[in-house]
Amino acid sequence: MTPLVxxxxxxxxxxxxxxxxxxxxxxxxxxxxxxxxxxxQTVLTTERALRLTSDLTKAARLDxxxxxxxxxxxxxxxxxxxSELQPLFAAYGRSVAVKGRRHPLLLVANRDLLRxxxxxxxxxxxxxxxxxxxxxxxxxAFKKSGVxxxxxxxxxxxxxxxxxxxxxxxxxTAPQTIHARPESSGLGLYIxxxxxxxxxxxxxxxxxxxxxxxYVELQASNQLSFL
Amino acid sequence: MTRVLLVEDDAWLAxxxxxxxxxxxYEVQIAPHAPAAIELVDSFKxxxxxxxxxxxxxxxxxxxxxxxxxSDTGMVPVVLCTNxxxxxxxxxxxxYGVMRVVDKTTxxxxxLIAAIRSVE
Numbered sequence: 001m002t003p004l005v006x007x008x009x010x011x012x013x014x015x016x017x018x019x020x021x022x023x024x025x026x027x028x029x030x031x032x033x034x035x036x037x038x039x040x041q042t043v044l045t046t047e048r049a050l051r052l053t054s055d056l057t058k059a060a061r062l063d064x065x066x067x068x069x070x071x072x073x074x075x076x077x078x079x080x081x082x083s084e085l086q087p088l089f090a091a092y093g094r095s096v097a098v099k100g101r102r103h104p105l106l107l108v109a110n111r112d113l114l115r116x117x118x119x120x121x122x123x124x125x126x127x128x129x130x131x132x133x134x135x136x137x138x139x140x141a142f143k144k145s146g147v148x149x150x151x152x153x154x155x156x157x158x159x160x161x162x163x164x165x166x167x168x169x170x171x172x173t174a175p176q177t178i179h180a181r182p183e184s185s186g187l188g189l190y191i192x193x194x195x196x197x198x199x200x201x202x203x204x205x206x207x208x209x210x211x212x213x214x215y216v217e218l219q220a221s222n223q224l225s226f227l
Numbered sequence: 228m229t230r231v232l233l234v235e236d237d238a239w240l241a242x243x244x245x246x247x248x249x250x251x252x253y254e255v256q257i258a259p260h261a262p263a264a265i266e267l268v269d270s271f272k273x274x275x276x277x278x279x280x281x282x283x284x285x286x287x288x289x290x291x292x293x294x295x296x297x298s299d300t301g302m303v304p305v306v307l308c309t310n311x312x313x314x315x316x317x318x319x320x321x322x323y324g325v326m327r328v329v330d331k332t333t334x335x336x337x338x339l340i341a342a343i344r345s346v347e
Contacts, residue, residue, distance in 0.1 A: 012310045013237070016332045020243045023336060041239050092238055131238065131259075 006187040007056055014049040018042055044088050048123060052187075055116055059194045067110040067198055071221035074150050075104050077111065078137040081118045085126075093131045096122060099153075100139040106221035107148040113195040114216070117203070118152065120188045121214045125154035128211065138213070141220065151206070151215030192216065228254045229347060232273035234264045234290065235308070236281075240331075244277070244308070247336040248343065261290040268300055275343055279331075280309040291323040304346035308339065 021042045025035060078098045089096045118137065125135040133155040140149045189203065192214075196203045201218040231253045235241035238259065245255045256271045258264035267273070276294075280287040287307070294300040304326045307315070312330035320328065327342040 009311075012332060016310055017237060017240050019332070020240060024243045024246065045239070127236070 006190065007052075010052055010187045011049055014045050014052075017045050018049075021045070040091060044091055048088070051119060051123070055120065055191045056187075058113075058116065059191045062194055062198050067113060069108050069110055069199060071106040072109050072111055072114065073104070074107055074114075074139045074148060075100070077114060078118065078139065078150065081115060081122065082137060085119065085122050089126060089135070092126060094126060094129055095134040096126075097134055097136060098139075099136040104139045105141040105143070105148050107150075107218040108221050109199045109201070109218050113199055114150070114218070117192045117195050117216050118150065120192050121152035121216075124188055124214065125152050125156075128156035129154040130156050138215075142217075143220075146220045147217045148220050149215050149217045151213040153208075153211065153213040155211040189214070228252065229275065230254045230256075230271060230273045231343065232256055232258060232264065232267055232271060232276045234258045234261070234276065234278045234287070236260055236279060244339065247339055248277070251340045251343070253343065261287075261293075264290055265293060268294065268303075273303060275346055276303055276305045277308050277339070277343065278305050278325075280307060280311060288323070291325070295324060306339075306342045306346060308334070308342075 021038050024030075025038050025042075030038070075098065078100075082096050082098055085096050122135060122137070129135055135155075136153040138149075138151045138153055140151070141147075142149065193203050196216050196218075199218055201216055203214065203216050205215070206213040229252075231248050233241060233245055233248065233255055235244060235257065236259050241257045241259070245257055248255045253275075256267055256273070258267050264276075264278075268276075278287050278290065287309075291305065294303065294305075301324060303324065305324045307320065307325050307328045308331055309315075309328070310331045312328050312332075315328055317325075317328050326346040329339055329342045
């Protein structure tokens with residue numbers, strides 16, 4: 001599947017949903033509260049689709065653009081991402097939170113690209129998590145290798161062994177279109193791997209019996225010693 | 228009241244479709260993924276299944292294979308409701324118990340109800 005076909009595939013679902021929500025809004029019997037809820041869902045779904053189009057544009061311009069890499073506090077960035085996503089998660093009856101060290105190692109990244117990766121992983125986690133569960137943004141430092149891992153953990157149906165093998169194979173050969181999960185074209189992971197590559201990092205995944213963690217690993221910053 | 232099991236992993240789309248089906252006089256239960264659908268097949272005993280293809284965890288075909296492997300569940304008519312309707316051959320899908328295919332990207336509420344009524 002080419003990125004263009006994958007993009008069309010990924011945009012089909014939110015567009016179809018927006019259309020159905022709009023058709024439902026035409027029902028005269030709806031209460032004001034029901035109508036407002038449908039409108040809210042329409043806005044949030046449109047925003048999700050727009051995020052994807054913005055990421056696609058950014059990914060297409062990666063080669064020609066210069067990205068400033070700087071020391072970043074991953075905990076603060078994760079908290080910003082959580083604040084941004086909370087309305088969407090609440091509307092779906094789920095929550096999102098940061099788990100991990102309050103004062104982690106700084107990492108070297110481009111703030112905008114890392115934010116986009118985490119938004120993408122979180123969006124994916126929202127889709128796969130069970131109602132009432134929380135999605136966790138987790139930070140882990142590997143001091144020996146000088147790497148900081150920022151992951152997004154969901155609690156949903158486990159990936160089958162076949163799907164897991166496929167995912168691992170695709171992750172090893174990234175950047176390519178990666179089939180993350182059955183109904184995914186893998187475009188989100190493809191974009192994330194492009195963004196991670198631009199920051200000299202890499203993406204990966206961990207399978208759990210009750211969900212999965214998708215993560216990005218980036219170089220730890222040496223500036224820690226000055227803090 | 229005819230019992231309809233709706234298997235759809237998008238919670239908001241499931242709500243909209245369930246409202247449409249309920250308004251048309253059917254009893255509806257929603258399963259967000261294949262394992263939940265299997266449980267509801269046993270407890271809710273649906274007379275019709277409306278099934279999305281691309282589900283979290285496994286595809287609809289894993290569920291269809293499971294349903295076809297038992298004589299009672301294999302008889303339950305299935306309406307496939309999908310964003311990728313153009314990728315299927317309706318004749319081949321009959322082997323899986325799929326009687327109708329509805330394209331989610333172009334369907335109107337009455338199309339979904341017409342498809343359900345046609346397999347009752």
